[in-house]
Amino acid sequence: MxxxxxxxxxxxxxxxxxxxxxxxxxxxxxxxxxPGWPEVKAQFFDWNEFKSTFPDVLSAFWLNVKLFCIAEVFxxxxxxxxxxxxxxxxxxFFPLRVLSIAYTDFFRGVPTILVxxxxxxxxxxxxxxxIPQSTTFWGVVSLVLVYTAYVSEVYRAGIESVHPSQSAxxxxxxxxxxxxxxxxVVPQAVRRVIPPLLNDFIGLQKxxxxxxxxxxxxxxxxxxxxxxxxxxxTSSICAALLFVAITIPLARFTDWLVARDRRRQFAGAPA
Amino acid sequence: MTExxxxxxxxxxxxxxxxxxxxxxxxxxxVDEHEVVxxxxxxxxxxxxxxxxxxxxxxxxEGRIVVNGRDLTAPGVDxxxxxxxxxxxxxxxxxxxxxxxxRNVTLGPRKALxxxxxxxxxxxxxxxxRFGLADRGGDYPDRLSGGQQQRVAILRALAMRPKLLLLxxxxxxxxxxxxxxxxxxxxxxxxxxxxxxxxxxEMSFARDLADRVCxxxxxxxxxxxxxxxxxxxxxxxxxxxxxARIVAAGRL
Numbered sequence: 228m229x230x231x232x233x234x235x236x237x238x239x240x241x242x243x244x245x246x247x248x249x250x251x252x253x254x255x256x257x258x259x260x261x262p263g264w265p266e267v268k269a270q271f272f273d274w275n276e277f278k279s280t281f282p283d284v285l286s287a288f289w290l291n292v293k294l295f296c297i298a299e300v301f302x303x304x305x306x307x308x309x310x311x312x313x314x315x316x317x318x319x320f321f322p323l324r325v326l327s328i329a330y331t332d333f334f335r336g337v338p339t340i341l342v343x344x345x346x347x348x349x350x351x352x353x354x355x356x357x358i359p360q361s362t363t364f365w366g367v368v369s370l371v372l373v374y375t376a377y378v379s380e381v382y383r384a385g386i387e388s389v390h391p392s393q394s395a396x397x398x399x400x401x402x403x404x405x406x407x408x409x410x411x412v413v414p415q416a417v418r419r420v421i422p423p424l425l426n427d428f429i430g431l432q433k434x435x436x437x438x439x440x441x442x443x444x445x446x447x448x449x450x451x452x453x454x455x456x457x458x459x460x461t462s463s464i465c466a467a468l469l470f471v472a473i474t475i476p477l478a479r480f481t482d483w484l485v486a487r488d489r490r491r492q493f494a495g496a497p498a
Numbered sequence: 499m500t501e502x503x504x505x506x507x508x509x510x511x512x513x514x515x516x517x518x519x520x521x522x523x524x525x526x527x528x529v530d531e532h533e534v535v536x537x538x539x540x541x542x543x544x545x546x547x548x549x550x551x552x553x554x555x556x557x558x559x560e561g562r563i564v565v566n567g568r569d570l571t572a573p574g575v576d577x578x579x580x581x582x583x584x585x586x587x588x589x590x591x592x593x594x595x596x597x598x599x600x601r602n603v604t605l606g607p608r609k610a611l612x613x614x615x616x617x618x619x620x621x622x623x624x625x626x627x628r629f630g631l632a633d634r635g636g637d638y639p640d641r642l643s644g645g646q647q648q649r650v651a652i653l654r655a656l657a658m659r660p661k662l663l664l665l666x667x668x669x670x671x672x673x674x675x676x677x678x679x680x681x682x683x684x685x686x687x688x689x690x691x692x693x694x695x696x697x698x699x700e701m702s703f704a705r706d707l708a709d710r711v712c713x714x715x716x717x718x719x720x721x722x723x724x725x726x727x728x729x730x731x732x733x734x735x736x737x738x739x740x741x742a743r744i745v746a747a748g749r750l
Contacts (some may be wrong), residue, residue, distance in 0.1 A: 396592035397557050400606030400658060403581035410605060415597045492595060493640045 269459075276461040278451045284465040287449035292473070294363075294435040294445065298370045299428060311408055313379070314386055334376035340437055343369040347441040366438035374431050381423045383415030399404035403495070412484075416486060425481045429474045436466075446470070505567075506531045506662050506693040507552065512561035514544075514551055521547045521604060523717035525561070534688045536704035536725075537697040539714035540740060545697035546589075547715070548565075549664040552695070553586045566661055582610055585655030589667040593639040599626070599650050600635035606658045618657075625653050629683055647675030649683050656687075663664045663687065665696040669703075701744055705729050713737045 258264060312320075313327040334342070347365040350358060359365070389412045397407035417424075439448030446466040453462040507529040514522040521544045529535050537545045550556045554561060554570060554577045563570045570580050594602050603625065604618040613621075626632050628647060639647050647669055655663060665684065670676045681703050688694060688707055698704055703709055705725045712722040713734070721734045732738050 368631065391744055392588065392590060392592045393594065394586065396594070397605075398555055398578075399555060399584075399586045400654070401578050401610030402606065403578050406609050410609060412586055415594075492638045 231274060250403045266422070271332055271460050271464055273459055273461045276457065276459045277465060280450075280462040281465045284446050284449050284455065285469065287444050288446040288466065288469045290356075290443060290445040291432070291435040294367055294370070294438055295428075295432045298367050298435075299373065301373045302378055302431070303424075305446060306375045307382050307413070309375060309379035309407075310382035310386055311413070313383060314408065331376045331379055334373050335380070338372070339369070339373045339434055339438070342373055343437050343440065345369075347438070362441035363438060363443040366441050366443065370431060370434060374434075377430075378424065378429050381420050381427060382416065384423075385420035386412055388419055389415045391474075418432060418485075421485055423479060425478060429477070432473060433470060504531045505529070506533070506565065508562070509548075509552070510562040510564075512548075512563065514547055514556060515559055521717055522551065522558070525717075525719060527712065527719060527722075529693060531661075531693050533690045534694045534696065534707055534710045536694075536708035536711045537695065537714055538699075538701065538704055538711060538728075538740075543714040544717045545714055546666050547652045548699060549586060549695060549697055552662075552664055553584050553697065555586070566648065572589070572597065573644045580611065582606075582658055583660055584662045584664065585658055585660035586664040587648070587655050587668050589651050589670050590646075591639070591651045591671070593647055593651055593654070595639055598636050598638055599631070599642070602639065602650060603657050606654065611658065622653075624743060625657060626650075627655060629686075643676060644672045645679045648672060648680045650677075652675055652680070652683055652687075663692055663694045665694060667697050667699065669698070669700055693712045701729070701741075711721040713740065714742070 309327050309330065312323050315323060343366055344448045347362045350365045350368075351360045351362060357474075386408075393411050393415065394407045397411040398404070402410065433444060436447035439445045439451070442448075444452070446469060450460075450462040450466050454460060505528055507527070509527040511524050512522050512525040513520065522598075522671055524542075525548060527535070537548065539545055541542060547556060552556050552570075558571060561571070565580065565584060568580070569575070569611070570577075574742065594605070595640065597605065600622055601621060602614070604613075607613040607617060608616040611618075623632070623635060631646065631649060631653070634642060634646065639650065642650065648671075652665075652668070668684070669680050672680065677700070681700065684694070684696070684703075685707060686727040696704070696708070708725045709724060711725045711728040713728065713732070714717045714720070715734075715736045718735070721737045728737065729741065732741060
């Protein structure tokens, strides 16, 4: 029985390989032989162009990496704080809850590019003492403002998904509201929302390209500079590959983290 | 009950409504120190709500609750202080799934009582060892059987050194063969002198263990007395009907 199943498994692999090769070869031939392919290739997939622009785009991309790392470091705790404030019970905290809701409604509703342009060009133009003049600084502030609103909603969904009996159990031990939120509710909530948190982190990574509008030479801005000189769009493909090269390993790493945690916590979780 | 005992818990005319439905309609009850009181009655008679009110998990609408001489219902009472002295164990265990057994048991002592980690863990391990769970400290709750989970939940409440322990149908979610290990633990606590109010469907347990049995019906304590009296010669017709149904179901 086991032997037969192993045989069937091998046959399945062979079929999958053959059918994949056939389908992808057909697709490749269809694309390469399509009318206009030489023009498309010259415009987007020029190997010499790729070699000459890739180093520039790569070094510009380093700025994107710095931007989204710095922004995320502020977004994750601020958004959690916002979500916790929104969950505070009792009439005393009503104004704080209202502020939290208003903040989220506003910054989730406004286009990111609008916030970036308004703050990035507007805030330095104030010429106020003590206010940073760097447009890039304000670009990061804008990203933090917008993404904190998104991420706080993700946290809130997680917090509300934890059954009230959990906080009842924590409160019955004499923990106060914040202790029960911090030690019992939030750890469970965060575990549940790791995939959507990663979603927003990837969104943030891509939106760092918007900071290029303010003049900072990040990957997107660099491709525009290259394209203005050569009228060739291969540099865009360079930038696209770099963004994807960051997100895919990150996604697999997060999957691995979640799976490891589930194995530890739940009996019967697939090993 | 001729010896003079201090009163652990007093309820006076306690009322509680959910919306327009009045779940508790004037509960009067006094529990002495070291006494075990069992609450019996049909589902929806108010047993669970009564226990949740004593622990202030539900605010009451009217009446007074006094625990160890302290009026919990007076304005300005620190509910967190009150809860530290009252343990409650729930039907569905409500263990914290993201924490090991040891962390479940030490969370309250560490965060609410302010014990050091070392001291809380030493006490928890002693407690786990005493009740046959010594080798389970590092496990997550999902790895345990239902009976073990409920025993951990009871020990989690005990780790706070409560003066009063409230047990809310603690065996109702368990497979029949796992009930006895939990009841055995409760029996040991009763023999150790723990003051307990126990809502239960386990009539034989109530008969063996309780100093007093209260029959709740439609939000009031309709009848109370020694278990022999309640189970052998109930006075109220509603109590007789309830017990007849229990007997018919083979649960007594």
